Amino acid sequence: MEYNEVVNTRRSIRKYIDKEVDDSLIEEIIKSAMKSPSAHNLQPWKVKIIKGNVKDQVAHLLLEKSKTSEDPSLVATANTILNANVLLLIFYEPLSKMRDFDVLSIGSFIEHICLKATDLGLGSLWIANTNCISSEISSVVHVPFECISTVALGYKEFLPKERPRKEYEEVVIQ
Numbered sequence: 001m002e003y004n005e006v007v008n009t010r011r012s013i014r015k016y017i018d019k020e021v022d023d024s025l026i027e028e029i030i031k032s033a034m035k036s037p038s039a040h041n042l043q044p045w046k047v048k049i050i051k052g053n054v055k056d057q058v059a060h061l062l063l064e065k066s067k068t069s070e071d072p073s074l075v076a077t078a079n080t081i082l083n084a085n086v087l088l089l090i091f092y093e094p095l096s097k098m099r100d101f102d103v104l105s106i107g108s109f110i111e112h113i114c115l116k117a118t119d120l121g122l123g124s125l126w127i128a129n130t131n132c133i134s135s136e137i138s139s140v141v142h143v144p145f146e147c148i149s150t151v152a153l154g155y156k157e158f159l160p161k162e163r164p165r166k167e168y169e170e171v172v173i174q
């Protein structure tokens, strides 16, 4: 796909069709994201690919958490995770003492994931709602790092309308 088409057609996808994402595509997406810039080139990211029962276990942990949370979006996000074919768990490997730098680096890594997924005809959803069950996720998959975000992947049911954006004049300070 041409660059502008990727940028202009990327959306947060919350409804997926029942179609398996080939492992080779997941690998291609992660290898593309590994090209992301990172502060001091530390590349402080680790990824665990989960599907099926393990993925659904994460969704159920989130549904459990929603019972004691004020945030109504947890249930919707849990349902998206159930509906998606793949969930990427993005972990933070603390290689420096500069957490703020590393978090920015991981944000760049995740955006690369979402753009490459779009390029390959897949939908994605960047999820931070799973951060409230971060330690539970680490236990489920036996990974000794903090799960800082997750990304749902799958074939989209439809392309949602673009969400509104601020005006250029609002963004650029005169």
Ligand SMILES: Cc1cc2nc3c(=O)[nH]c(=O)nc-3n(C[C@H](O)[C@H](O)[C@H](O)COP(=O)(O)O)c2cc1C
Binding pocket: 010, 011, 012, 013, 014, 073, 077, 125, 126, 127, 128, 129, 130, 163
């Ligand atoms: C850091 C971050 C966290 C997000 N977390 C969630 C989430 O937990 N659940 C969800 O449904 N969407 C989540 N989103 C998606 C945003 O709601 C979405 O990007 C925004 O509404 C703009 O829509 P678009 O991505 O389709 O352009 C997140 C996006 C970002 C960048």
